[in-house]
Every structure is written in C-alpha cells, then in structure tokens.
Amino acid sequence: MIRVLVWNEFMHEKDEDNKASSIYPDGIHNYIAGFLGKEEDIEVSTATLDDENCGITKERLENTDVIIWWGHCGHHKVPDEVAVLVQEAVLNGMGAIFLHSAHKSKPFMRLMGTSCSLTWRESDDLERVWVNVPSHPIAQGIGRYFELPGEETYGEPFGIPTPDELIFTGWFEGGEVFRSGCTWTRDNGRVFYFQPGHETYPTYKNPDVQKIILNAVRWCNPVIRIPDAMDCPCLPRVHSFNK
Amino acid sequence: MIRVLVWNEFMHEKDEDNKASSIYPDGIHNYIAGFLGKEEDIEVSTATLDDENCGITKERLENTDVIIWWGHCGHHKVPDEVAVLVQEAVLNGMGAIFLHSAHKSKPFMRLMGTSCSLTWRESDDLERVWVNVPSHPIAQGIGRYFELPGEETYGEPFGIPTPDELIFTGWFEGGEVFRSGCTWTRDNGRVFYFQPGHETYPTYKNPDVQKIILNAVRWCNPVIRIPDAMDCPCLPRVHSFNK
Amino acid sequence: MIRVLVWNEFMHEKDEDNKASSIYPDGIHNYIAGFLGKEEDIEVSTATLDDENCGITKERLENTDVIIWWGHCGHHKVPDEVAVLVQEAVLNGMGAIFLHSAHKSKPFMRLMGTSCSLTWRESDDLERVWVNVPSHPIAQGIGRYFELPGEETYGEPFGIPTPDELIFTGWFEGGEVFRSGCTWTRDNGRVFYFQPGHETYPTYKNPDVQKIILNAVRWCNPVIRIPDAMDCPCLPRVHSFNK
Amino acid sequence: MIRVLVWNEFMHEKDEDNKASSIYPDGIHNYIAGFLGKEEDIEVSTATLDDENCGITKERLENTDVIIWWGHCGHHKVPDEVAVLVQEAVLNGMGAIFLHSAHKSKPFMRLMGTSCSLTWRESDDLERVWVNVPSHPIAQGIGRYFELPGEETYGEPFGIPTPDELIFTGWFEGGEVFRSGCTWTRDNGRVFYFQPGHETYPTYKNPDVQKIILNAVRWCNPVIRIPDAMDCPCLPRVHSFNK
Numbered sequence: 001m002i003r004v005l006v007w008n009e010f011m012h013e014k015d016e017d018n019k020a021s022s023i024y025p026d027g028i029h030n031y032i033a034g035f036l037g038k039e040e041d042i043e044v045s046t047a048t049l050d051d052e053n054c055g056i057t058k059e060r061l062e063n064t065d066v067i068i069w070w071g072h073c074g075h076h077k078v079p080d081e082v083a084v085l086v087q088e089a090v091l092n093g094m095g096a097i098f099l100h101s102a103h104k105s106k107p108f109m110r111l112m113g114t115s116c117s118l119t120w121r122e123s124d125d126l127e128r129v130w131v132n133v134p135s136h137p138i139a140q141g142i143g144r145y146f147e148l149p150g151e152e153t154y155g156e157p158f159g160i161p162t163p164d165e166l167i168f169t170g171w172f173e174g175g176e177v178f179r180s181g182c183t184w185t186r187d188n189g190r191v192f193y194f195q196p197g198h199e200t201y202p203t204y205k206n207p208d209v210q211k212i213i214l215n216a217v218r219w220c221n222p223v224i225r226i227p228d229a230m231d232c233p234c235l236p237r238v239h240s241f242n243k
Numbered sequence: 244m245i246r247v248l249v250w251n252e253f254m255h256e257k258d259e260d261n262k263a264s265s266i267y268p269d270g271i272h273n274y275i276a277g278f279l280g281k282e283e284d285i286e287v288s289t290a291t292l293d294d295e296n297c298g299i300t301k302e303r304l305e306n307t308d309v310i311i312w313w314g315h316c317g318h319h320k321v322p323d324e325v326a327v328l329v330q331e332a333v334l335n336g337m338g339a340i341f342l343h344s345a346h347k348s349k350p351f352m353r354l355m356g357t358s359c360s361l362t363w364r365e366s367d368d369l370e371r372v373w374v375n376v377p378s379h380p381i382a383q384g385i386g387r388y389f390e391l392p393g394e395e396t397y398g399e400p401f402g403i404p405t406p407d408e409l410i411f412t413g414w415f416e417g418g419e420v421f422r423s424g425c426t427w428t429r430d431n432g433r434v435f436y437f438q439p440g441h442e443t444y445p446t447y448k449n450p451d452v453q454k455i456i457l458n459a460v461r462w463c464n465p466v467i468r469i470p471d472a473m474d475c476p477c478l479p480r481v482h483s484f485n486k
Numbered sequence: 487m488i489r490v491l492v493w494n495e496f497m498h499e500k501d502e503d504n505k506a507s508s509i510y511p512d513g514i515h516n517y518i519a520g521f522l523g524k525e526e527d528i529e530v531s532t533a534t535l536d537d538e539n540c541g542i543t544k545e546r547l548e549n550t551d552v553i554i555w556w557g558h559c560g561h562h563k564v565p566d567e568v569a570v571l572v573q574e575a576v577l578n579g580m581g582a583i584f585l586h587s588a589h590k591s592k593p594f595m596r597l598m599g600t601s602c603s604l605t606w607r608e609s610d611d612l613e614r615v616w617v618n619v620p621s622h623p624i625a626q627g628i629g630r631y632f633e634l635p636g637e638e639t640y641g642e643p644f645g646i647p648t649p650d651e652l653i654f655t656g657w658f659e660g661g662e663v664f665r666s667g668c669t670w671t672r673d674n675g676r677v678f679y680f681q682p683g684h685e686t687y688p689t690y691k692n693p694d695v696q697k698i699i700l701n702a703v704r705w706c707n708p709v710i711r712i713p714d715a716m717d718c719p720c721l722p723r724v725h726s727f728n729k
Numbered sequence: 730m731i732r733v734l735v736w737n738e739f740m741h742e743k744d745e746d747n748k749a750s751s752i753y754p755d756g757i758h759n760y761i762a763g764f765l766g767k768e769e770d771i772e773v774s775t776a777t778l779d780d781e782n783c784g785i786t787k788e789r790l791e792n793t794d795v796i797i798w799w800g801h802c803g804h805h806k807v808p809d810e811v812a813v814l815v816q817e818a819v820l821n822g823m824g825a826i827f828l829h830s831a832h833k834s835k836p837f838m839r840l841m842g843t844s845c846s847l848t849w850r851e852s853d854d855l856e857r858v859w860v861n862v863p864s865h866p867i868a869q870g871i872g873r874y875f876e877l878p879g880e881e882t883y884g885e886p887f888g889i890p891t892p893d894e895l896i897f898t899g900w901f902e903g904g905e906v907f908r909s910g911c912t913w914t915r916d917n918g919r920v921f922y923f924q925p926g927h928e929t930y931p932t933y934k935n936p937d938v939q940k941i942i943l944n945a946v947r948w949c950n951p952v953i954r955i956p957d958a959m960d961c962p963c964l965p966r967v968h969s970f971n972k
Contacts, residue, residue, distance in 0.1 A: 087356070091402070113354040113355050114430050115474075117474055120475060121480065128724065134886055136709070157873075161356075169885065176859070177898045185405065185621075188620065226621065231360055235362045235363075235364060237417035371967065375644070378916070412642065413663070414663045420616050422652075466869065467863065467869065481874070599842040600820060601820050601958045603959055607965065609966060661967035672843050716846055718847055723850065723852060723904055
C-alpha cells in the first residue's frame with residue numbers, strides 16, 4: 001500500500017470569484033485524492049492550510065510514503081517548521097511531488113536550494129507537453145505528447161538545480177518552452193516537479209495528467225526509509241591490516 | 244581582479260588548548276588570504292564571527308566575486324539572515340567554496356537542500372586525494388593524487404545532491420572513501436566543496452591544497468552577475484504569428 | 487519473468503594454469519547463471535565466445551531483458567557486428583550489466599563513447615566497497631560496505647562519461663579508490679557497471695556481490711521496449727492554431 | 730591562439746538546385762571560418778569530404794584545439810578510421826562542436842554511444858531558441874532568446890545521453906520543442922551540440938548563432954591535452970603503511 005498525503009493550501013477554490021471554485025468545488029486536494037484513491041495500491045489522505053499545523057506532524061509524515069503539494073498564494077502561510085518537517089521526511093525517504101505553483105513553496109525551495117524562479121503569464125495559452133524520455137516510469141502510457149487547451153504559461157530560465165532527469169518539456173502557444181517534468185534525489189527521497197495545474201483550468205481532470213501523477217506516486221514510493229539521515233555518526237576505523 | 248572574501252568562524256585558533264592555535268595563530272582565514280593575496284589577479288579580504296553581522300552585508304557580497312567559508316563548531320552562531328544573504332548572492336552569481344566542516348554550515352546546507360551528513364573520525368589517518376577528472380580546471384597542476392599525512396577522516400554516505408562534477412575522491416588509511424571535491428551550479432553561481440582542512444593539521448600549508456583552492460577561486464569567479472535571480476517576472480507573449 | 491542472458495568469453499576458466507579453472511570450473515557464466523536461476527522471477531541462459539556468432543542474434547536479444555557481460559583478454563575476438571547488436575538492443579530497451587574487465591569490452595565501449603581506461607594492478611589487495619547511495623535499489627540489503635579479501639585493484643581516473651548515478655566507491659588496500667558501481671541510461675536501456683570480479687578470486691561467490699548483481703538485474707529490467715530507437719521519423723506539424 | 734578546424738561534408742552547397750548554393754556559395758565551412766577567423770585569438774582552417782582522408786590525420790588533430798563538424802547526407806562517406814581519429818582526439822582533449830544534422834555524424838555518434846535520433850520536418854517553421862542557463866559561458870551576449878525566421882524543425886525524443894548541461898531549448902512554430910544546446914565531457918575533451926543550421930536557411934549569418942559558436946569555441950578550448958587517454962597503465966602500490 002502506498003500511503004499518499006495530498007496537501008493543498010485550499011484558498012482559491014473557496015473564493016467564489018475564482019474559476020477554481022467551480023472547477024474544483026471540493027478543492028484540488030480532494031479532486032486529486034479522488035482519482036488516486038481509486039487505485040488498489042494507494043491509500044490517500046488530505047491536508048490543507050486550514051488544518052492545525054497544516055495537518056503535518058513528524059509522526060504523520062513517518063507514515064506517509066508520498067506527499068503531493070499544491071500551493072500558490074499561501075506559501076508564506078506555511079510555518080517554517082512545517083516546511084522543515086516535510087524536507088526532513090523527504091531526506092529520510094518520503095517521496096514528494098510538487099505541482100505547478102508549488103515551485104515557490106517553502107518545502108520545494110528548501111529541497112532545491114535555488115530561487116526556483118521562472119517567467120509566467122496568464123493568457124490562456126495552449127500547452128503541449130512533450131516526452132523527452134519515453135522509457136521513464138513516469139512517462140508510461142503518455143505517447144509522444146499531450147495537450148492542455150489552456151494553461152498558465154511558465155517560461156525559462158527555471159531557477160532549479162540541474163534535474164537528475166528531465167522527463168517532460170512544455171511548449172506554449174505564446175512562445176515559451178519550459179522544463180515541465182523534472183526529478184531529483186534528495187538524500188533517500190525522490191522528488192518530482194510537474195508544471196501543469198493552474199487553478200483556473202481543469203488540468204487535473206485531464207487523463208494524461210492523472211496518469212503522470214499516478215506514475216509519479218509509484219516512482220516516488222520509497223525504496224527504504226532511513227530515519228536518521230540528518231545524523232553525522234562518528235565511526236571507528238574499519239581497516240584492520242589483518243585480512 | 245577576482246575579489247575574494249575568506250570567511251572563518253575563528254574559534255578554535257583562539258583556544259590555546261587546540262593545536263589550531265599554533266598551526267594558524269592568525270586564524271585559518273588570514274592564512275588562506277595570505278597565499279591567495281600573493282596572486283596578481285586576486286584581491287582578498289576576510290571576515291569572521293567576531294565581526295558585526297559576521298562582516299557580511301548585501302553590499303559587501305555584491306562586491307565579492309568568490310566567498311570561501313570555513314566553519315566547524317560555530318555554525319549555529321551564524322544568523323539565518325547572514326546565511327540567506329550568502330545563498331542569494333550565490334544565486335545571483337557569486338562563487339562559493341566550502342571547506343571541510345563547512346559541509347554543515349548554514350549557507351552550504353541552504354544551497355544543497357540536503358542533510359549534508361557524513362561519517363567522521365579523528366584518528367590521524369593518512370589521506371590520499373585522487374583526481375577523478377584530470378582535465379578539470381580545478382585539478383590542474385595536481386598530478387594523479389596528493390597525500391596529507393594526517394587528516395580528519397570523512398566517510399560515505401555523504402548527504403549531498405548528486406554533484407554536477409566529482410573532481411576528487413579521498414582514500415583514508417582507516418578504510419573509508421569520500422567524495423572530496425564536488426561542484427554544483429546554483430542558479431547563476433558556482434559552488435565547490437573541498438573536504439580536507441581539519442583545524443588540527445597544517446592542511447592549508449600543503450602546496451597541492453593551496454593550488455586547488457586557487458584553481459577553484461578562478462573557476463568559481465562569476466561569468467555574469469544577475470542581481471534579480473529571485474524574481475518571477477510576468478512577461479508578455481513573444482509569439483507573433485507574423486514572421 | 488526477467489529473461490537474463492549471461493555472456494562470458496570463457497577463456498581463463500579453461501586454462502589449467504589459471505586459478506579461474508578451479509574457482510569457476512564450469513565458467514563464470516554458469517556460476518552467475520546458477521545463483522540468478524534460483525530466483526523465481528528470473529529465467530537465465532548463457533552464451534560464450536565458443537558459440538556461433540557468440541550466441542548472439544537480433545532475435546535472441548529481442549527476447550532478452552537483461553544481458554550480463556564478462557570479458558577480459560578476448561574483447562577483440564567479439565565481432566563488431568555482435569557488439570553493434572548488443573548496443574542497439576540496449577538502445578531499444580534491453581538492460582545491460584558489465585562486470586569487471588568488461589569495461590574494455592566492445593559493447594560497453596560503444597555505449598560509453600569514451601576510453602573506459604583505468605589504472606590496474608594484481609597484488610591481492612583487500613577491497614572494501616562502500617555504498618554512496620543507501621536508498622538506491624541496487625544497494626538494498628548491502629549495509630554500509632562489504633569487503634573482498636582479494637581483488638584486482640582498479641584506480642582512477644576511470645575514463646567513463648559522468649555516471650547518471652554513482653552507487654559504489656571502492657577502497658583498495660594498495661592505496662587506490664575507484665568508482666565501482668555506476669549507472670547510465672542509454673536511450674531506452676539501463677546500463678550498470680560493477681567493478682569487482684577478477685577471475686582469480688571467488689568474488690562471484692560473495693553473497694553481497696550476488697545480491698548486487700541480482701538487484702541490478704531487477705533494476706535494469708526494461709520499463710518498455712521501443713524497437714525503432716535508431717529511427718529518425720519525419721513527422722507532420724502538430725500545431726493547429728485551432729484549439 | 731585557439732586553433733579551430735571547421736569540417737563540412739560540402740555537398741549541398743555544390744548543388745545548383747539546392748538553396749545552400751546561393752546562401753553559402755563557398756561552403757558552410759568557409760562561411761563559419763570567415764567569421765571565426767576575424768577573432769584575434771582564433772586561427773582557423775577548414776577541411777571537407779573532398780580532401781584526402783577528409784583532410785584529417787592524427788597529426789593535424791594533435792594541432793587542433795577545437796573541431797567544428799557539419800554533415801548531413803554524406804555521413805556514410807566519412808571513413809570509420811576518420812571518425813575514430815576524431816573521437817580519440819576528443820578523448821585526449823580536443824574540443825568538438827557538432828552542428829545541426831551532425832547529430833547523425835559518425836564522430837558524434839561514437840562519442841555519444843546512443844541512437845542520436847530525433848523527429849524532423851522541413852516546413853519553414855520559425856524557431857525560437859531559449860536560454861536555460863543565462864550564466865553559462867556559451868550563452869553570454871544572447872539575451873533571453875533569439876529567433877530564426879525559418880529552420881528545419883527537430884523534435885523530441887532526442888536520443889542522446891543526458892547532457893551534462895542543457896543550455897538552450899528550441900521552440901518551433903509547428904509545435905515541437907528540442908534540446909537545442911547541450912554539453913558533455915568525454916574523457917579530457919568537451920563536446921557541444923548545437924541544433925540550428927539547416928543548409929537552406931542563412932542561419933550561420935545570424936549574429937546570435939555566430940556569437941554562440943564563438944563562445945562555444947572558447948568554452949571547448951582544451952584545458953589540457955593528455956595524449957594517452959586510451960591507455961590502461963599498470964601501476965604499483967602507493968600505500969606504504971609507513972607514513
């Protein structure tokens with residue numbers, strides 16, 4: 001069983017004047033949890049900014065295999081302590097998937113160490129997401145590309161450390177390109193950043209997007225949990241000169 | 244002119260009971276600044292924990308091309324704000340060289356996003372540093388390897404993101420290996436971590452170590468400074484359909 | 487079922503004056519096939535230089551999921567056409583594990599594009615293989631390190647492209663270090679190089695070595711086979727301007 | 730002085746029915762040599778398929794710092810021995826820049842080990858080349874992007890090993906994206922692949938393209954030449970047990 005926690009700031013969807021409220025009336029987190037929860041090997045729960053301490057404790061993360069994070073205008077509302085808990089859980093082995101505007105979330109920025117900046121524009125551009133690595137587990141079932149009729153445009157340069165793997169590259173009608181699907185290993189944990197998912201578009205209803213998130217959950221699922229990744233143990237000599 | 248700032252916590256060298264006080268009576272920072280300052284293309288200054296705000300301001304870093312950082316037991320005494328200033332200066336283009344126990348310094352940990360942990364032991368092991376990439380600018384003038392008669396032993400796993408380049412690997416008499424020379428790019432800045440340099444050994448007096456630090460200063464020297472690396476600009480469409 | 491083909495030049499083991507003949511009387515290939523074949527999910531076959539065309543055809547490789555290659559003094563006896571078949575099968579998705587002196591085999595050199603050179607010595611050095619990435623699937627069940635009482639010493643620089651992942655680093659009693667476990671992706675196929683395994687030592691009888699080879703077989707098992715990886719298709723425009 | 734050799738198959742430009750004959754009447758090689766030769770620090774020569782042995786000998790390459798290679802329909806006419814000479818010179822330290830359709834040249838394919846395949850189309854698409862890494866030496870003086878009013882469209886997946894650095898990404902009017910500027914290190918030599926440059930467009934007359942090729946020549950210029958990169962020396966123990 002892969003235990004997934006879908007975290008969402010859950011702000012836009014509660015705003016009647018924001019399209020997100022009609023696209024995801026129960027919140028992006030519940031929508032994503034909905035399709036993930038249908039899988040036999042996935043057990044999903046959710047948390048938001050509204051929950052006490054963002055619904056995140058050390059114990060809860062010890063019992064989470066993969067966290068999925070969506071945030072946009074509420075990054076600053078996430079306490080530093082929560083961001084540290086998420087970062088340390090990843091270093092210990094928990095997988096993490098950061099979606100769209102989560103590139104500027106506290107946990108993602110802590111794990112990357114860089115600006116995570118980019119250029120952006122809301123102009124209803126068509127986006128076409130191309131597969132760079134057809135053999136990657138995250139890209140299975142996708143084909144050469146898929147299209148989103150409207151998305152928020154993101155553009156390079158994307159202020160990230162060189163990804164271990166660049167799986168998807170986005171083409172935007174307005175002229176930009178973007179490194180839309182990237183993986184990194186951070187100590188014992190795997191991290192996947194996936195660019196599509198602006199709240200005013202039904203992106204998470206797209207079957208290719210759902211497939212990718214599902215593939216990514218299985219790819220991020222920890223191989224092993226090593227709870228003391230932060231330690232610096234003092235260890236004795238191993239060289240004995242006697243064979 | 245490459246403007247170098249050598250930052251050192253400057254604690255052990257002021258402790259009469261610590262060997263560092265006789266090896267580096269004026270402090271590791273002044274010793275390193277001494278040999279770097281002899282180069283015609285290098286202009287060097289120093290700063291320590293004793294200086295106001297660690298001697299670090301946004302303006303000073305804007306006028307620094309490469310910072311060299313040595314710290315060990317005083318990491319916690321560096322204010323978070325100072326660590327953020329160093330990190331952001333690197334993202335904007337300033338080069339950074341982290342020496343030995345600076346693997347656990349606040350600026351290095353911010354730039355890496357990982358535990359930066361390792362195993363360690365003080366047992367006077369001989370260390371032999373091997374060159375993995377003889378054509379790397381940082382490895383020029385070194386030969387196949389060099390030896391340090393005594394060093395603090397560091398061992399794997401080293402909790403770092405996969406280095407962009409692994410330049411040196413250390414062999415320790417007590418049985419360990421270590422990724423002793425690693426580079427990363429962080430947005431516009433270059434980072435080099437170099438493992439040798441425990442305060443109770445005259446490591447910085449070793450000519451190969453000095454050559455490597457000098458090479459690294461020149462390698463880290465910024466290609467360009469981009470002061471707004473942290474920004475996320477909103478930019479108009481570039482696609483005109485009119486060619 | 488993972489279909490594994492163990493390929494060995496099978497020369498030293500037939501030479502009575504070579505220790506390999508008493509350590510692996512049926513050949514290294516049959517020894518490795520022996521322990522792999524005990525796994526329920528693995529179906530193993532073997533081939534050697536003695537077989538017609540090295541026992542390698544396009545069809546056989548299409549029905550092979552992972553090839554394991556051991557060669558030393560007979561690299562030149564492998565026809566270029568066989569090396570090309572192996573390379574292309576990897577590009578289409580077949581996994582490949584190259585052991586020890588196979589660093590200079592024709593298929594490995596074709597896949598790397600580099601010299602694949604190193605320094606070497608036969609002096610009965612103890613080797614200690616350290617794990618750099620404890621969370622890697624190939625390193626599971628290994629612990630911090632394992633020891634081989636005697637091995638042929640390999641030393642840096644190792645003329646390989648920067649590995650995608652460095653999983654193991656070797657420490658040799660005679661003073662060297664070596665990048666002993668490396669992975670690369672080559673188009674749709676995964677490649678793992680593992681340094682231990684000189685024919686005059688019972689290395690493949692070591693349980694950690696067996697565990698690693700078994701883990702590697704499962705890690706290299708193709709995600710997908712794409713038979714036309716070599717093609718350059720001419721494809722029509724996808725951009726329709728009509729959303 | 731950087732000694733550059735510009736190699737071009739020089740076939741299309743001699744065909745009256747091909748636009749290349751009017752765009753580059755003296756051949757792409759002479760056009761590129763023309764603008765490079767204006768630089769004070771560059772000494773340029775050329776060679777083509779018409780020259781004896783393609784104008785390439787071991788001695789000539791020992792005296793070449795950077796080779797630039799353009800080929801398209803004549804890859805098969807380059808003898809394997811010439812491709813091996815180029816590959817080995819790169820391994821020894823010579824820099825190499827492969828332009829456009831040279832992705833399928835024998836030297837580039839030898840150095841990569843992969844299919845080097847891609848999708849393509851000649852449909853006069855506008856291409857916009859974006860800069861992923863503004864601080865990279867090759868990207869200096871370029872700005873956020875530059876445009877080519879018409880180019881041959883290349884599309885992913887591009888069958889290359891993961892580049893060490895991805896410097897440019899291309900956006901094509903017809904809907905594709907492509908990893909248009911990539912670097913790799915191959916033993917002691919640096920390799921840069923740059924996608925623009927179809928022979929029926931005046932791409933090499935574009936000032937940004939010229940700037941990039943010039944920057945790349947300086948970036949590829951060897952740090953060191955190590956003539957015996959292919960050797961595997963047998964070396965004595967360095968560990969003495971006596972410090």
